[in-house]
Amino acid sequence: MTAIRHIVFDIGKVLIHYDPNLPYQRIIPDPEERAWFFANICTHDWNLEQDRGRSWAEAEELLVARHPEREAEIRAFRTHWREMVPHAYEGSVAIFKALIEQGQDVTMLTNFAADTFREAQEIFPFLTLPRGVTVSGEQRLIKPDVAIYEAHAQAFGLTPAATLFIDDAPANVEGARSAGWQAVAFTDAETLRADLARYGFTV
Incomplete structure (x- = not known):
């Protein structure tokens, strides 16, 4: 060796x-709805593309176009990011x-x-x-x-x-x-x- x-x-x-659930326990209090949100909207794969260099603006607009009724929750991911690294x-x-x-x-x-x-x-x-x-x-x-x-x-x-x-x-x-x-x-x-x-x- x-x-x-x-x-x-x-x-x-x-x-x-690092835990995205931390701010979302307040934003989406229902645990089943929150789990669904992370499984279907702000997913791990979606977030990984920001790690690959995609801008947050582009990432947000992509999801807001698909899920306009969830705009506030989608934008909350970046807005409350600091709470995810406590x-x-x-x-x-x-x-x-x-x-x-x-x-x-x-x-x-x-x-x-x-x-x-x-x-x-x-x-x-x-x-x-x-x-x-x-x-x-x-x-x-x-x-x-x-x-x-x-x-x-x-x-x-x-x-x-x-x-x-x-x-x-x-x-x-x-x-x-x-x-x-x-x-x-x-x-x-x-x-x-x-x-x-x-x-x-x-x-």
């Missing part, structure tokens, strides 16, 4: 919490900061809309600490497309085999491995600490 020289973090559900995960953030303080080469690779990522950096200043970040909305590529891992490695001069990727989504972990990286699935801080120890990092 090649020694790790670069550590790359995902962000959502690894360093910060806190950071203290345990994993402590590990993240410790690695940086040790002088390890830490970067980030995230599926995130470009504008909401900049807001996330305002809310969570630790997201400005690493050497750099690849944001899918700026690249117009999303994980687990191998091309985004390759773009990140090229942008930051990473040796793929010497790169360790940390992500909560199994598909994204496999995408990294397909790009020649080493990778671990994030579940919680203690598991991550143990995973890093196996690669020779004490945090």
Whole structure:
């Protein structure tokens, strides 16, 4: 196994919490109606296109044209986005900061809309600490497309085999491995600490 020289973090559900239900518990109080709304209108796939670089204006107009009676609820997704990221995960953030303080080469690779990522950096200043970040909305590529891992490695001069990727989504972990990286699935801080120890990092 090649020694790790670069550590790359995902962000959502690894360093910060993300849950669209949080503002919508108030906007659409009925749980069945809310589940239907996310399954049929503001779906995961719809939101993923903003991560791929589609503007919120275009995304909203697309849905409002199809569901004019739901305009207020559709536009609420972007308006109340900050409520969807209520806190950071203290345990994993402590590990993240410790690695940086040790002088390890830490970067980030995230599926995130470009504008909401900049807001996330305002809310969570630790997201400005690493050497750099690849944001899918700026690249117009999303994980687990191998091309985004390759773009990140090229942008930051990473040796793929010497790169360790940390992500909560199994598909994204496999995408990294397909790009020649080493990778671990994030579940919680203690598991991550143990995973890093196996690669020779004490945090």
